[in-house]
Amino acid sequence: MWGRAARRRCPRGLRRGREALLALLALLALAGLGAVLRTRRGAGTAQPGSPSTPRPPRSGRREPVLPRPELSEDALGARGEAVRLPLEGVELRLQQESIQLHQINTYLSDRISLHRRLPERWNPLCKEKKYDFENLPRTSVVIAFYNEAWSTLLRTVYSVLETSPDILLEEVILVDDYSNREHLKERLAEELSALPKVRLIRANKREGLVRARLLGASMARGEVLTFLDCHCECHEGWLEPLLQRIYEKESAVVCPVIDVIDWNTFEYLGNSGEPQIGGFDWRLVFTWHVVPDRERIQMRSPIDVIRSPTMAGGLFAVNKNYFEYLGSYDTGMEVWGGENLEFSFRIWQCGGTLEIHPCSHVGHVFPKQAPYSRSKALANSVRAAEVWMDEYKEIYYHRNPHARMEPFGDVSERRQLRAKLQCKDFKWFLDTVYPELRVPEDRPGFFGMLQNKGLKRHCLDYNPPDENQIEGYQVILYPCHGTGQNQFFEYTSQKEIRYNTRQPEGCIAVEVGTDVLIMQLCKETVPENQKFILEDGSLVHEQSKKCVQAVNKDSSNSFVPLLRECTNSDHQKWFFKENMS
Ligand code: LR7
Ligand code: MN
Structure with a gap:
């Protein structure tokens, strides 16, 4: 039951x-749905089958409804192997058009x-x-x-x-x-x-x-x-x-x-x-x-x-x-x-x-x-x-x-x-049912966009090339967009800066001897290189005692977050915002 x-x-x-x-x-039909609404066979279908409610044994074939027609061994993709057609000219164009239309290579599928x-x-x-x-x-x-x-x-x-x-x-x-x-x-x-x-x-x-x-x-x-x-x-x-x-x-x-x-x-x-x-x-x-x-x-x-x-x-x-x-x-x-x-x-x-x-x-x-x-x-x-x-x-x-x-x-x-x-x-x-999913703390004032005070509307941002493999790349700065996603971070009571719009979750880290912020996967016990202290707007990497600063990249107009000696400048100040308002 x-x-x-x-x-x-x-x-x-x-x-x-x-x-x-x-x-x-009835509603759907009224709304104009189901041009071919055929009557159902008896409104009262059988009670759900279960060992406790046996139904009379049925006869019928165990073979498939239709037999598979013969297929020669060398037919294209006949056993589910990869096929790449050597195409050029018109044929190649047709294949590309089919991909354009269906986002699937239906030119190949048709063959x-x-x-x-x-x-x-x-x-x-x-x-x-x-x-x-x-x-x-x-x-x-x-x-x-x-x-x-x-x-x-x-x-x-x-x-x-x-x-x-x-x-x-x-x-x-x-x-x-x-x-x-x-x-x-x-x-x-x-x-x-x-x-x-x-x-x-x-x-x-x-x-x-x-x-x-x-x-x-x-x-x-x-x-x-x-x-x-x-x-x-x-x-x-x-x-x-x-x-x-x-x-x-x-x-x-x-x-x-x-x-x-x-x-x-x-x-x-x-x-x-x-x-x-x-x-x-x-x-x-x-x-x-x-x-x-x-x-x-x-x-x-x-x-x-x-x-x-x-x-x-x-x-x-x-x-x-x-x-x-x-x-x-x-x-x-x-x-x-x-x-x-x-x-x-x-x-x-x-x-x-x-x-x-x-x-x-x-x-x-x-x-x-x-x-x-x-x-x-x-x-x-x-x-x-x-x-x-x-x-x-x-x-x-x-x-x-x-x-x-x-x-x-x-x-x-x-x-x-x-x-x-x-x-x-x-x-x-x-x-x-899903104890593996960590429930974020989302403490007021400690989640959202992490905006830099010294720059005009620039936020921490992480844009992994592969959604399913988020670790290893550098954290950057980007104009704040207010749509969460790549600019959403949560600062936890365990001192992590979690990138947790994805699963598994990322944590910002600094490898010893370097000054760049990179993404690693979060761990059960927080590694020392993933700990940050956020106090009075300063973001201090605990292990190195250095501050995260928006640094001008090769004297262009773009900035990156890097570790620097703490100075209290606005480029070292950060604050969380929930949205663009
Ligand atoms: O307006 C529509 N009307 C439809 O009849 C849009 C779609 N469809 C049909 C469509 O033709 C297809 O047969 O609905 C089916 C599902 O649409 P897809 O194939 O475009 O969806 P998807 O495979 O990209 O997406 C997955 O998530 C969807 C969420 O709404 C649906 O649940 C899809 O069924 C689901 N597909 C699978 O679970 C297959 C495995 C993919 C994975 C992971
Ligand atoms: Mn599908």
């Missing part, structure tokens, strides 16, 4: 969940088979795992897409059909989120109509991925919903572990391991070792990190599920009734972003678990850069913070002063949902 609130009110809550979804559907095989990327133990095929719940796979390239979209569909056991796959629902590319119109409908179990529905205005997915979910007949992005490739055996886990535990939301497909070479990367789990930093940016020991000692084997504080967002399976009970998604979220952390917080705080199954692998093409505007992500994150983070939302706002100004709409319904489900608070989440 589904935890405290659920145990008492589950059937009612369920019905209400469904009513709410139907009401939402790789839609039915290619993938190299084995799972733990060998996964092959020996047995599944209750006859008893497992069936799933609807829901794939929303917006202006996706032909071959990446079709390869996703074929890979689902060619890797999913027939007996487990109810259907594949493709939701066109009001794309305007020609190839996604009649031609796509025609191509898909020839495929078994595949349905195509179209929004008739741009809904964004949250409402597009919900439109698909509202039509789903399967007991489980499995969401995928529209540029994925499923690895052999990806589906069984997800469904088996949900069969064992209805309130488990289960993600596959996400392997990387290179946007330029279409190489299928990833490994059979231990997967990474999801976290976030205090800007509410999703992060990956290694499995903590506290989790590893709980696992009964290397192929046991791994609990994860958050999910990346696009690829997961959930019992459909449980998804509705949990409040599906926040329909006030637009386009892209934020829904993954919102859902992660909600799963944990409201009694579910979020897990990654090491035996389920799915590849995802990470584009070169975002192919469409994602400016709504900020408002979406604010909605998540406002509903789920309690007073900890301030830590987020400190690092994104602009978020405080962002109009985020009405979240009262989502707060009511939280109350109705009697969800736990964010402190519980941090303490229990």
Whole structure:
């Protein structure tokens, strides 16, 4: 059962969940959504499957829905290896244009088979795992897409059909989120109509991925919903572990391991070792990190599920009734972003678990850069913070002063949902689910931009070339911009100057014998070279007893922070500011 609130009110809550979804559907339809709203098969779908509620054994094939067509060994990228086409002239230009348009090398993708095989990327133990095929719940796979390239979209569909056991796959629902590319119109409908179990529905205005997915979910007949992005490739055996886990535990939301497909070479990367789990930093940016020991000692084997504080967002399976009970998604979220952390917080705080199954692998093409505007992500994150983070939302706002100004709409319904489900608070989440995340002190007057007094509006700034590898570069000075990010620092009671908009956190340091400020990773016990004393505006490096000064760089007009003998000059004075006002 589904935890405290659920145990008492589950059937009612369920019905209400469904009513709410139907009401939402009606609303969406009114708003002009869902040109092809077909009636759902019976409003009362089966009760969620679990060992305690056995369903009559089903028959069906364990083989995939479709067989993989023969493919010659030397076909391009036929086994997931990297491909680089030797192009010149017109062809090279076409390839570049395709990258320009999709931020993915779709010129190459179009030349790789839609039915290619993938190299084995799972733990060998996964092959020996047995599944209750006859008893497992069936799933609807829901794939929303917006202006996706032909071959990446079709390869996703074929890979689902060619890797999913027939007996487990109810259907594949493709939701066109009001794309305007020609190839996604009649031609796509025609191509898909020839495929078994595949349905195509179209929004008739741009809904964004949250409402597009919900439109698909509202039509789903399967007991489980499995969401995928529209540029994925499923690895052999990806589906069984997800469904088996949900069969064992209805309130488990289960993600596959996400392997990387290179946007330029279409190489299928990833490994059979231990997967990474999801976290976030205090800007509410999703992060990956290694499995903590506290989790590893709980696992009964290397192929046991791994609990994860958050999910990346696009690829997961959930019992459909449980998804509705949990409040599906926040329909006030637009386009892209934020829904993954919102859902992660909600799963944990409201009694579910979020897990990654090491035996389920799915590849995802990470584009070169975002192919469409994602400016709504900020408002979406604010909605998540406002509903789920309690007073900890301030830590987020400190690092994104602009978020405080962002109009985020009405979240009262989502707060009511939280109350109705009697969800736990964010402190519980941090303490229990994500203890690795340090909670900043953010003492008044000791966080924000660190501005120099002698210069006009110049602030400490750190701009790592690689977001995921922040240590090693020099701290600089830059005109204050007031948007947090690279200019956000926190001075702690442990005398560190923390650069903690990222995970893992950086700490400003000075190597012995040098006078430059560089970034290192923070440590459990603060190293001597990371200690600073901030007093009366002076910033003294404790180990060297020298002061941080804005120093004119080779008599140009630009300044850098360096250690100098203390003089009390304004160029050695620093003060924290929260925003530009
Ligand atoms: O307006 C839109 N309408 C849509 O239907 C915008 C997007 N979409 C579709 C889109 O075509 C795609 O199928 O929604 C899906 C996700 O959009 P992407 O692929 O542009 O997103 P992403 O892969 O860059 O981003 C990740 O974070 C998102 C936050 O909102 C979503 O949760 C994505 O599903 C998620 N992707 C993954 O988790 C795959 C692994 C990436 C990582 C880490
Ligand atoms: Mn994606």
